[in-house]
Amino acid sequence: MSLGRYALRRFFGMAPVFFIVLFTVFLMLHLIPGDPAKNILGIMATPERLEQLRDALGLNEPIYKQFYLFLAQLGHGSLGMSIRYKAPITELIFSRLKVTLSLVIMSAVFCVIISLPLSLWATKHRGKAPDYAVRVSSLFIFSMPEFWTGLVALNIFALRFGLFPTRGWGVGLLDNLHHLFLPSLILGLFLTALVTRALRSDMLEVLRKEYIQTAKTYGFSDRTIYLKYALKNALLPTITVLGLNLGWLLGSTVVIETVFSLPGIGAMLLDAVIVRDYPLIQGISLIFALAIMLNNYVVDMLYGLIDPRIYR
Amino acid sequence: MHKTTIGTIMSRYIVPFFAGEDTTRWETLKNFIKNPNSKAGLIMIGILTFVAIFAPLIAPYDPYRQNLSESLNPPSLTHPFGTDLYGRDVISRVIYGAWIAVKICVIGIGIAFIIGNLAGALSGYYGGWIDAIIMRIVDSIMSFPFLVLVIAIMAIFGPGLKNLYFAIAIVSWCQYARIVRSKYLSEKEEEYVRAAKAIGFSDTRVIFGHLMPNSIMPTIVYASLDCALVILLAASLSFIGVGAQPPTPEWGAQIAEGRQFLQVAWWVATFPALGIMYAVIGFSLLGDGLRDLLEK
Numbered sequence: 001m002s003l004g005r006y007a008l009r010r011f012f013g014m015a016p017v018f019f020i021v022l023f024t025v026f027l028m029l030h031l032i033p034g035d036p037a038k039n040i041l042g043i044m045a046t047p048e049r050l051e052q053l054r055d056a057l058g059l060n061e062p063i064y065k066q067f068y069l070f071l072a073q074l075g076h077g078s079l080g081m082s083i084r085y086k087a088p089i090t091e092l093i094f095s096r097l098k099v100t101l102s103l104v105i106m107s108a109v110f111c112v113i114i115s116l117p118l119s120l121w122a123t124k125h126r127g128k129a130p131d132y133a134v135r136v137s138s139l140f141i142f143s144m145p146e147f148w149t150g151l152v153a154l155n156i157f158a159l160r161f162g163l164f165p166t167r168g169w170g171v172g173l174l175d176n177l178h179h180l181f182l183p184s185l186i187l188g189l190f191l192t193a194l195v196t197r198a199l200r201s202d203m204l205e206v207l208r209k210e211y212i213q214t215a216k217t218y219g220f221s222d223r224t225i226y227l228k229y230a231l232k233n234a235l236l237p238t239i240t241v242l243g244l245n246l247g248w249l250l251g252s253t254v255v256i257e258t259v260f261s262l263p264g265i266g267a268m269l270l271d272a273v274i275v276r277d278y279p280l281i282q283g284i285s286l287i288f289a290l291a292i293m294l295n296n297y298v299v300d301m302l303y304g305l306i307d308p309r310i311y312r
Numbered sequence: 313m314h315k316t317t318i319g320t321i322m323s324r325y326i327v328p329f330f331a332g333e334d335t336t337r338w339e340t341l342k343n344f345i346k347n348p349n350s351k352a353g354l355i356m357i358g359i360l361t362f363v364a365i366f367a368p369l370i371a372p373y374d375p376y377r378q379n380l381s382e383s384l385n386p387p388s389l390t391h392p393f394g395t396d397l398y399g400r401d402v403i404s405r406v407i408y409g410a411w412i413a414v415k416i417c418v419i420g421i422g423i424a425f426i427i428g429n430l431a432g433a434l435s436g437y438y439g440g441w442i443d444a445i446i447m448r449i450v451d452s453i454m455s456f457p458f459l460v461l462v463i464a465i466m467a468i469f470g471p472g473l474k475n476l477y478f479a480i481a482i483v484s485w486c487q488y489a490r491i492v493r494s495k496y497l498s499e500k501e502e503e504y505v506r507a508a509k510a511i512g513f514s515d516t517r518v519i520f521g522h523l524m525p526n527s528i529m530p531t532i533v534y535a536s537l538d539c540a541l542v543i544l545l546a547a548s549l550s551f552i553g554v555g556a557q558p559p560t561p562e563w564g565a566q567i568a569e570g571r572q573f574l575q576v577a578w579w580v581a582t583f584p585a586l587g588i589m590y591a592v593i594g595f596s597l598l599g600d601g602l603r604d605l606l607e608k
Contacts, residue, residue: 020452031468143592145544147551148567148585155574251459255548269460270552273467285464289455296455 003304010300014293021293025286026070029057029278040083040276056081057279079283084275089283093265099169100253100264106180107188107249108242115192119199120226126204134200138193146252150186150259157182167261183260187252191245198241202234209233236306243299247292340605350601353536356594363407364414371404375561384577394579396569402579405561406587412473412562413591416546417539420480425535427481428488429528433519435489436496447493450486458483459545466554473556476549480542487538488531495527529606536599540592547588563588 032039037053058066073080079089122134158166170179206212207230215225254266261267265284272280344350363370379399387394393402435446453461465479499505500523508522547564549555556562558569563584570580 016448017451017455020448021455024452024456028464028468033469139593139596140589142596143540143544143589145547145551145564145567145585145588147548147564148581148588151567151571151574151581159575247454247457248459251457252548254459254463255552258552269463270554273463273554276467278467281464281467285456285460288457288460289452292457293455 003301003308006304007301010297014297018293021286021289022071022074023067025282025289026067028282028285030063030066032278036278040278053083079286080279082272082277082280082283084272084277084280089280092268092280093283093287096263096265096268099262100250100257100266102176103180103184103187103253103256103262103264104246104249106177106184107191110185110188111192111195111242114188115196115199119196119203120231122196122200123203123207123230124222124226131200134196138196141189142193142197144189146186146190147255147259149189150183150256153182153186154259169263179262183256183262187249187256190252191242191249194245195238195241199234199238202237203230206230206233236303239299239302239306243295243302246295250288250291344601344605347601347604349597349604353594353596353598353601356590357598360410360591360594361414364411367407367411371401371407373401373404375400375405375408376559377401384573384580386577387579393583394577396566396577396580397573400559402566402583405566406563406583408561409563409566409584409587410591412556412560413543413546413587415473416477416480416542417595419477420542420546421484421535421538423477423481424483424485424538425488425531428485429492429524429531431485432489432492433496433524436493437500437515437519437523443493446489450489453483453486456483459548462545462549463554466549471554471557473560473562476546476555480546484538484542487534491530491534492527495530496523499523499527529602533599533602533606536595536602540595540599543588543591543595 029036035050036057036059037050038045041049041053054060058069061069077090079093081087082089082092085092118134118138122131125131154166158164164182165179168179170176203226212225212229215229220229250266252266253264254269256262257264257267258270265287269281269284271277272284345354377400379395382391382395382399383397385391385395385399391401391403393406396402396405431446431450435443456464461483462476462479465482466475469475469478505518505522508518513521546555546562547567550557550560550562550564551568553568556565558565566584567581570577570582570584573580
């Protein structure tokens, strides 16, 4: 099978999952115990307003028709109207997408920049002090809740020393990078700890292989052996760790954006939960799920590119 | 669990261990206890569970009792971890937080563990359309970021600890189902399973008596690591206000209460954070130790 056919087959294989995801998102409004309209507007709402909202959400139709309407609406590229912001949800999400996206990309970059050298350093000195230090510190970093590290970093670096802005989103590229530095570093820490551990153990495993011994007997330098022979083969499991944990990274944006008051999608989800804006909750959950499905697809394709044995 | 599963585990692991029989299984258990990772993890989780269960006896004060004249007192001999804004004793609240963390692990992960093992068994043993349906559901639940789906579930059913257990169980059974299924696919073709089928044992007996005891270990390893993740997750949820609600002495909720005073009263938020770190490190060490044991 060629890579192209593999890509196509994998893509259409996602269809049933996509459908169940849509149905799950649709159900979010209908699983609310009691009357969703009353739940959204509160017990003080007048019967007219309740009726109006039920009409707007389509709750008076039979359930199969509601699902059809939900799909038809999606087919037109719309996610409905937010109750709180009184604006189309797609517009709200797209206006905040850049914040969350840059946050996630920047923390993935931080993760790679920090974990690659650290794990190489640890493997080079395995069983000695650097290895031990890297392992212990990654365990500690893994164990620290992100919101806690975020609060501490905010208090020390932003409030006490004034090195970074304390909240919000800036104007222009440099200002934005300045605003994003601390949140994305904190967001990336958890993943950095995981990737460092994974890459270290994968490197150790690869270094035991026979072709590494062969390379050593040829007299290649350590540098060539580590970077050219070992690292390349240890990268595949590491991409798995990165890819599988993107969900954790995306979910954590809710917490990090709240701590650092960033106007991203995650913070908007929390807002929507607090004011019970269910259509907005549905829209944001769907966008997050689509992002992860796309990510899993891309990771699978990357596998195929790095190691063609997978799709043959 | 089926009685034969418990019987098999008893006769294979528990009895030889206490009877001191010189079997390889006893050797692995001895290795497990000697492994520095698992030793440290076992001791840490043992202490955590002990403190959690005996919280009412160990905690010096009632975690809910307010005393406004002692608001935000620094750590001292009478209050080793200081007091919070309402004059409540922080060490008592951290100790009761351990009880909540243990409950989240036992109930949330416990339900997920049972559902996941059963669903994975059905999926792996029968295959066909049962497998297709279960696995598509698993795939779609796992398409959502864990935290986002739990937040959505909490938004639907309302905040609070009980709903938190429920939400965690709904989302986390998937990973167990996947692990069990893949184990069954390879184990199904083994001689002992074929033999059991040839004798004419019922499907239930083959699954619970023969396959499950041989495929449960990877899920136990995962459960230990999952406890670490779920403690972090529950704390995050309570911190942002959709999990346990104040005045519940949950660690994340306590950090949320102390966040405004981090500059003037560091102890209110720091000690619950240390509690989280302690539990997470303990469970990850235990999980690492178990994994080493499994891979040997």
